[in-house]
Amino acid sequence: MRVAKLNILPWAKLNGCHDDVLLYPRPTSRSDNIRPFIRSPNYILHYQSINKMLKSTFAPIFSAFPAKHRTRQPSSTAVFRVFAHTPESVQQNASANSHTSILPPYLFHPTSAYVHLPFCRKRCHYCDFPIVALGSSSTQIDDDPRIVNYMQLLSREINATRPGTTTNPPLETVFFGGGTPSLVPPSLVSSILETLRLKFGLCLDAEISMEMDPGTFDAKKMKELMDLGVNRVSLGVQAFQEELLKACGRAHGLKEVYEAIETVKSCGVENWSMDLISSLPHQTPEMWEESLRLTIEQQPQHVSVYDLQVEQGTKFGVLYTPGEFPLPSETQSADFYKMASRTLSDAGYNHYEISSYCKSGFECKHNFTYWKNEPFYAFGLGSASYVGGLRFTRPKKMREYMGYVENLENGSVGCNENIHIDGKDMAMDVVMLSLRTARGLDLRSFAEAYGDSLVHSLCESYRPYVESGHVVCLNEQRRALAADEFNSVLFKEDKDQAKMAYIWLSDPDGFLLSNEMISLAFRVISP
Amino acid sequence: MGYLSRAQKALKSSNFLYFSQTSSKFSWLSALLGSNPLYGSPNCRHFGLSQPFCSHSRQNSKENVIDLNQYPPELIRNFSIIAHVDHGKSTLADRLLELTGTIKKGHGQPQYLDKLQVERERGITVKAQTATMFHKHNFHGADKNDTHEQPSFLLNLIDTPGHVDFSYEVSRSLAACQGALLVVDAAQGVQAQTVANFYLAFESNLTIIPVINKIDQPTADPDRVKAQLKLMFDLDPKDALLTSAKTGQGLEQVLPSVIERIPPPPGNSSSPLRMLLLDSYYDEYKGVICHVAVVDGVLRKGDKISSAATGQTYEILDVGIMHPELTSTGILLTGQVGYVVSGMRSTKEARVGDTLHHNRSVVEPLPGFKPAKHMVFSGLYPADGSDFEALNHAIERLTCNDASVSVAKESSTALGLGFRCGFLGLLHMDVFHQRLEQEHGAHVISTIPTVPYIYEYSDGSKVQVQNPAALPSNPKKRVTACWEPTVLATIIIPSEYVGPVITLCSERRGQQLEYSFIDSQRVFMKYRLPLREIVVDFYNELKSMTSGYASFDYEDSEYQQSDMVKLDILLNGQPVDAMATIVHNLKAQRVGRELVEKLKKFIDRQMFEITIQAAIGSKIIARETISAMRKNVLAKCYGGDVTRKKKLLEKQKEGKKRMKRVGSVDIPQEAFHELLKVS
Numbered sequence A: 001m002r003v004a005k006l007n008i009l010p011w012a013k014l015n016g017c018h019d020d021v022l023l024y025p026r027p028t029s030r031s032d033n034i035r036p037f038i039r040s041p042n043y044i045l046h047y048q049s050i051n052k053m054l055k056s057t058f059a060p061i062f063s064a065f066p067a068k069h070r071t072r073q074p075s076s077t078a079v080f081r082v083f084a085h086t087p088e089s090v091q092q093n094a095s096a097n098s099h100t101s102i103l104p105p106y107l108f109h110p111t112s113a114y115v116h117l118p119f120c121r122k123r124c125h126y127c128d129f130p131i132v133a134l135g136s137s138s139t140q141i142d143d144d145p146r147i148v149n150y151m152q153l154l155s156r157e158i159n160a161t162r163p164g165t166t167t168n169p170p171l172e173t174v175f176f177g178g179g180t181p182s183l184v185p186p187s188l189v190s191s192i193l194e195t196l197r198l199k200f201g202l203c204l205d206a207e208i209s210m211e212m213d214p215g216t217f218d219a220k221k222m223k224e225l226m227d228l229g230v231n232r233v234s235l236g237v238q239a240f241q242e243e244l245l246k247a248c249g250r251a252h253g254l255k256e257v258y259e260a261i262e263t264v265k266s267c268g269v270e271n272w273s274m275d276l277i278s279s280l281p282h283q284t285p286e287m288w289e290e291s292l293r294l295t296i297e298q299q300p301q302h303v304s305v306y307d308l309q310v311e312q313g314t315k316f317g318v319l320y321t322p323g324e325f326p327l328p329s330e331t332q333s334a335d336f337y338k339m340a341s342r343t344l345s346d347a348g349y350n351h352y353e354i355s356s357y358c359k360s361g362f363e364c365k366h367n368f369t370y371w372k373n374e375p376f377y378a379f380g381l382g383s384a385s386y387v388g389g390l391r392f393t394r395p396k397k398m399r400e401y402m403g404y405v406e407n408l409e410n411g412s413v414g415c416n417e418n419i420h421i422d423g424k425d426m427a428m429d430v431v432m433l434s435l436r437t438a439r440g441l442d443l444r445s446f447a448e449a450y451g452d453s454l455v456h457s458l459c460e461s462y463r464p465y466v467e468s469g470h471v472v473c474l475n476e477q478r479r480a481l482a483a484d485e486f487n488s489v490l491f492k493e494d495k496d497q498a499k500m501a502y503i504w505l506s507d508p509d510g511f512l513l514s515n516e517m518i519s520l521a522f523r524v525i526s527p
Numbered sequence B: 001m002g003y004l005s006r007a008q009k010a011l012k013s014s015n016f017l018y019f020s021q022t023s024s025k026f027s028w029l030s031a032l033l034g035s036n037p038l039y040g041s042p043n044c045r046h047f048g049l050s051q052p053f054c055s056h057s058r059q060n061s062k063e064n065v066i067d068l069n070q071y072p073p074e075l076i077r078n079f080s081i082i083a084h085v086d087h088g089k090s091t092l093a094d095r096l097l098e099l100t101g102t103i104k105k106g107h108g109q110p111q112y113l114d115k116l117q118v119e120r121e122r123g124i125t126v127k128a129q130t131a132t133m134f135h136k137h138n139f140h141g142a143d144k145n146d147t148h149e150q151p152s153f154l155l156n157l158i159d160t161p162g163h164v165d166f167s168y169e170v171s172r173s174l175a176a177c178q179g180a181l182l183v184v185d186a187a188q189g190v191q192a193q194t195v196a197n198f199y200l201a202f203e204s205n206l207t208i209i210p211v212i213n214k215i216d217q218p219t220a221d222p223d224r225v226k227a228q229l230k231l232m233f234d235l236d237p238k239d240a241l242l243t244s245a246k247t248g249q250g251l252e253q254v255l256p257s258v259i260e261r262i263p264p265p266p267g268n269s270s271s272p273l274r275m276l277l278l279d280s281y282y283d284e285y286k287g288v289i290c291h292v293a294v295v296d297g298v299l300r301k302g303d304k305i306s307s308a309a310t311g312q313t314y315e316i317l318d319v320g321i322m323h324p325e326l327t328s329t330g331i332l333l334t335g336q337v338g339y340v341v342s343g344m345r346s347t348k349e350a351r352v353g354d355t356l357h358h359n360r361s362v363v364e365p366l367p368g369f370k371p372a373k374h375m376v377f378s379g380l381y382p383a384d385g386s387d388f389e390a391l392n393h394a395i396e397r398l399t400c401n402d403a404s405v406s407v408a409k410e411s412s413t414a415l416g417l418g419f420r421c422g423f424l425g426l427l428h429m430d431v432f433h434q435r436l437e438q439e440h441g442a443h444v445i446s447t448i449p450t451v452p453y454i455y456e457y458s459d460g461s462k463v464q465v466q467n468p469a470a471l472p473s474n475p476k477k478r479v480t481a482c483w484e485p486t487v488l489a490t491i492i493i494p495s496e497y498v499g500p501v502i503t504l505c506s507e508r509r510g511q512q513l514e515y516s517f518i519d520s521q522r523v524f525m526k527y528r529l530p531l532r533e534i535v536v537d538f539y540n541e542l543k544s545m546t547s548g549y550a551s552f553d554y555e556d557s558e559y560q561q562s563d564m565v566k567l568d569i570l571l572n573g574q575p576v577d578a579m580a581t582i583v584h585n586l587k588a589q590r591v592g593r594e595l596v597e598k599l600k601k602f603i604d605r606q607m608f609e610i611t612i613q614a615a616i617g618s619k620i621i622a623r624e625t626i627s628a629m630r631k632n633v634l635a636k637c638y639g640g641d642v643t644r645k646k647k648l649l650e651k652q653k654e655g656k657k658r659m660k661r662v663g664s665v666d667i668p669q670e671a672f673h674e675l676l677k678v679s
């Protein structure tokens, strides 16, 4: 296998360059010492897993899990493999290569893209997303200049985004979020997809999701979107009670909900999801039970259950205080959460993330990039991207966003060189995101990156919660450790540290108090 | 401490003509014991150097250098401004400084001498401040227009605090003075601290000039005030000056009266140097700065001096006056008040009340002061666990400038390492906290203030308890008796409030000692009250029930036997040592309930249920529970906007940081602060 010599990288010189392998000192346990960075966008840092087969035609798979496929490195060094742009050789050699290494997931090349389509007919009373309300009067949506202009701007942003070489791995997921993406004419969606394909490449089997609102599409539109490649639909139902839909300020009624579901099903969308909101004003346990039951009856592959967040500046924010009438009490709202967890689990859904449920194999791949702390592109008003270890949120006001795109085009904003990523921040991200999932935090790779002592302190501070059952510690076989087992490993009575492989939050009690558990971890990481 | 006992005798023998009740005044805070030490020092040994030694600009070759040699004692007047809180001392000081051109009119802030941030924010003086002024004056009607003929006088003004907690500052200040302006608000009339401060000055044999201030107010009634002064202090109505520090009315009489009525300092210029150390503070740049009053002799830059208390020797690196900022003069002469910088490393070396004298000369030490007495004690702990060292440093630095706080290390199971501090009163404690935070960036949690009790056990042993936690909840030895400190309180109120005030005092276990009218509308009462009962909110309640018209002052008195019990607070069954208090048996139930309710209100729901209990020994007297938190989850993590979510969680984390973790319970700092308010 050919690997270019990398004399330009300062740390390559500093730490020695052995032919094709760069030795990079393993981060010490002092997490504040870790400052991983990419010096230049011209290098692709690859992580490989030996057993995985090539999936795309371009590059090896960029995946961090399952962890057991990883080859572990001698404890004192983590080896980063750095490839130059030699796609063929990579392709030829990757699968056969036994020299594998652990690369932090945020250094992968993005294979996901979020695209924000902000248009809505009106703003829902709970909503604080960056949206553009078109007003119900505009029936001629197809050539509404606001949409047309925005879509052009979006293309420009995509095109102006660096790095733009054909050697990047192609996109594996695209997510059209909103706003109400289903308001956008399919022809315009098509051009965006085309732009993405030209710019980054798009896997043939990429997951392409779109958020769709009842009452904004018919079978024709659905079919057109499917023809473009949209293969996952997220339907914003929110509730199955007319009065609740009204109270939320939704632009549709129950009838449209059923029509939309029927359309999605009849068009043969095989992977669709339904959004529900719990703890809405005046929502009773009976209503919630009904919504869950009716949801299950429709047999979506995926359900997202969001606990209402009363956001500042929204109508709800002005009218209501969490926990106070007409919102359900804290206890009641916790009960709603538990009810959803129990009912959906009983109906065969996996509760794979705090607010996500799915039938086996129907996890939202796109959202999983977030929770795995992997990079993703984002385009459009107010959208947040994560590329090269840097999180960036675009302007939420249209005028400013326009300016941003212009600056991007003339190069005055762009790829930051020498981004320093704070180790603590990174560790906090990893904990925060992974603890949202049923898979939990992989302690061994966490220790690899941030040191054993951090893992130890984390476990120590979680000890009371292992006892109370909010936190579960698993061994390599994903068997839960009993509290005393956990303690004895923690206090080194049991020397077999490998017994502690994952930490997760229990469902529903741990999930329900996830903020407590995560902020506790933050305190450990950055006191 | 020979000079103390000597002074004690002097106090007993000094004769007070006017009021018999005064002889017992201020057993702890009368700093000046006996007759004014500045008057006639009996054994003055001649030291050889005659007075007008010319200091040919040893240090300052600048122009405008003030030549203190021009000011023999006859041309010096040292006086304090004393009054009840807010009667206008600091404002009057401003006017006098302006009048003499010491500060420019309209420049600088009002209450110029209130320099501390706490003083500015609260509008009160907590530290006495000295300023030297120069004023030309002709005795007895010489031609006023002929300025050349007018001699210039050197005047030292000391502005003092009015609040009872800081009367120690007043006592110290009076030691450097021969007279005092007793300021009385023309509308409010004589108030409790007027009485207290009058006696401090009176017992120090100072000349008292009554100044009836704020006569510009529509409700001003100077004649009534004159009558009160006559009745209570036997001050001649003709002697009273009428002023408004606000409009300037009547101010022109003030300095002439000072010069004509107050005697010059009595010291002996040709005697060996003796100076009284009045105060000290630490300055970033200059180091320790001492305020001194030269009683006898002369001090020059470069002199070697010794401390009578420690025997330590120092060289005078800088000497000068406060004019009003530090102004080098190279010399200080008999009767003058100024500052010295002498290379002391810490203000601990500068014992307030100490006598400084020339190295190798032998002098009779000045009487000095009785040490300040600490009325309340409380634990101070770093609010964020790890910061003990930072707090230690901050306290060390602050005590350099506020020596009236006593500090001892202590540790608490709940709060870790901290300090037990003794304060002159609750306002003093509050001000100390505020200064720690503002001037030294420390964040503190303080425990419930307590007064020092004495417990006696069956084996005859006695212990003083400054920290309730130190008292075992279930002692092995039987407690046979307990004593608590009491105070003699002075209360002055409009007569219509007598009923409720008497009720309040008896609720607080008070015993009335005196009841009289100071005029047709005002009642003067004396009470013996347990110190613990007035420490926290007595004054506030008194003020609110009298619409602010009551005034209140106290002096410490003896211990009395009482039935005091230890009240424990338990969280999830574990006693929290830092929350223990000592209360009167009959009040334990109510206080226990209140504490438990306060805690319930201020502790947030947590992941587990929390029980809060109050107990005496093993008997639970109050109980509350806080149910477990049910839900704290951000269900909506959408569009990968991780940053926003993370901010939220970091905010939660920061919130947690401000909590004190006791066992498995997070207690917000406010909860500790709230506990302080329960009495």
Ligand SMILES: Nc1nc2c(ncn2[C@@H]2O[C@H](COP(=O)(O)OP(=O)(O)OP(=O)(O)O)[C@@H](O)[C@H]2O)c(=O)[nH]1
Binding pocket: B083, B084, B085, B086, B087, B088, B089, B090, B091, B092, B111, B123, B124, B125, B126, B160, B161, B162, B163, B213, B214, B215, B216, B217, B243, B244, B245, B246, B247
């Ligand atoms: N109307 C009127 N107000 C005055 C006069 N003198 C002072 N004041 C006001 O009274 C208030 C208290 O004045 P200070 O000079 O701070 O009083 P103090 O006696 O130094 O107060 P402490 O140091 O806290 O005891 C301020 O608001 C002054 O502006 C006066 O002659 N007339």
Ligand SMILES: C[S@@+](CC[C@H](N)C(=O)[O-])C[C@H]1O[C@@H](n2cnc3c(N)ncnc32)[C@H](O)[C@@H]1O
Binding pocket: A120, A126, A127, A128, A129, A177, A178, A179, A180, A181, A211, A212, A213, A235, A236, A237, A238, A275, A276, A277, A306, A307, A308, A309, A310, A311, B636, B638
């Ligand atoms: C970007 S939003 C709206 C997408 C689409 N316009 C719709 O209404 O279905 C995606 C989902 O977030 C959820 N959501 C939005 N605001 C929320 C809030 N304040 N609290 C809880 N869930 C919320 C809703 O369930 C919504 O379907």
Ligand SMILES: [Mg+2]
Binding pocket: B089, B090, B091, B114, B124, B125, B159, B160, B161, B162
């Ligand atoms: Mg003042």
